[in-house]
Amino acid sequence: MGPDGLLEPLITAADRALRAVCGLVEASRPSPAQDLRSDLSDAERREAAALMRVNHAGEIAAQALYHGQALAARGESTRALLLQAAREESDHLAWCEARLAELGSRPSLLNPLWYAGSFAIGAIAAVFGDRTSLGFVAETERQVEGHLDEHLSRLPAGDERSRAIVRTMRADEARHASSAHAAGAPRLPGPVRALMRQTARVMTHTAYWV
Numbered sequence: 001m002g003p004d005g006l007l008e009p010l011i012t013a014a015d016r017a018l019r020a021v022c023g024l025v026e027a028s029r030p031s032p033a034q035d036l037r038s039d040l041s042d043a044e045r046r047e048a049a050a051l052m053r054v055n056h057a058g059e060i061a062a063q064a065l066y067h068g069q070a071l072a073a074r075g076e077s078t079r080a081l082l083l084q085a086a087r088e089e090s091d092h093l094a095w096c097e098a099r100l101a102e103l104g105s106r107p108s109l110l111n112p113l114w115y116a117g118s119f120a121i122g123a124i125a126a127v128f129g130d131r132t133s134l135g136f137v138a139e140t141e142r143q144v145e146g147h148l149d150e151h152l153s154r155l156p157a158g159d160e161r162s163r164a165i166v167r168t169m170r171a172d173e174a175r176h177a178s179s180a181h182a183a184g185a186p187r188l189p190g191p192v193r194a195l196m197r198q199t200a201r202v203m204t205h206t207a208y209w210v
Helices: 003-021 042-072 076-102 111-127 130-154 160-182 190-209
Strands: none
Touching (some): 003 042, 003 076, 042 076, 042 160, 111 190
8 A cells, every 4th residue: 555545544543533532522322321310429429430430541442442453454344343333432432521521520631541552452453464353352342341340330329320321331342242253253362361451450440540
């Protein structure tokens, strides 16, 4: 591919990055939180905000991972699957950001770092081929499902708005993992899965506070 052919994908990738990091993403689906109420104490509001900040940071990372993989994908069917998942994940991003505002809080200050690192990981994964890239999707979504299950157990019982968002996110993540498996995703080696868990743990623990 010549310089002209490479320029358009790079511009598109930069546009997606700016939209995700700068909060310019709009949801294509109504928020699962609409018409629900939340009655929280100050302490519960702070805990809910910290957890939703982690979820928002996770969605920033998911956007970046998919965008990086799509940029380097070899097959059009794989690229289409990745971009469709990214579009659905952008709903999660918008819902989490709106919920943070309702809770009087803000996204992680390190979102540009989360995006850059995840984009690089996605692009590197895609270099090893579409099947490896799909394996990353399946494993990432499997780990995110566990992370969201933990948050459902930690969110205040009265925070039905946040809980509805997280439940819908979890259902979408499971569907994305199933789609990747159906497309031929292999099981990643144990050391790679462990490294992914450790990387996610650093991000989630940091985003809880920063």
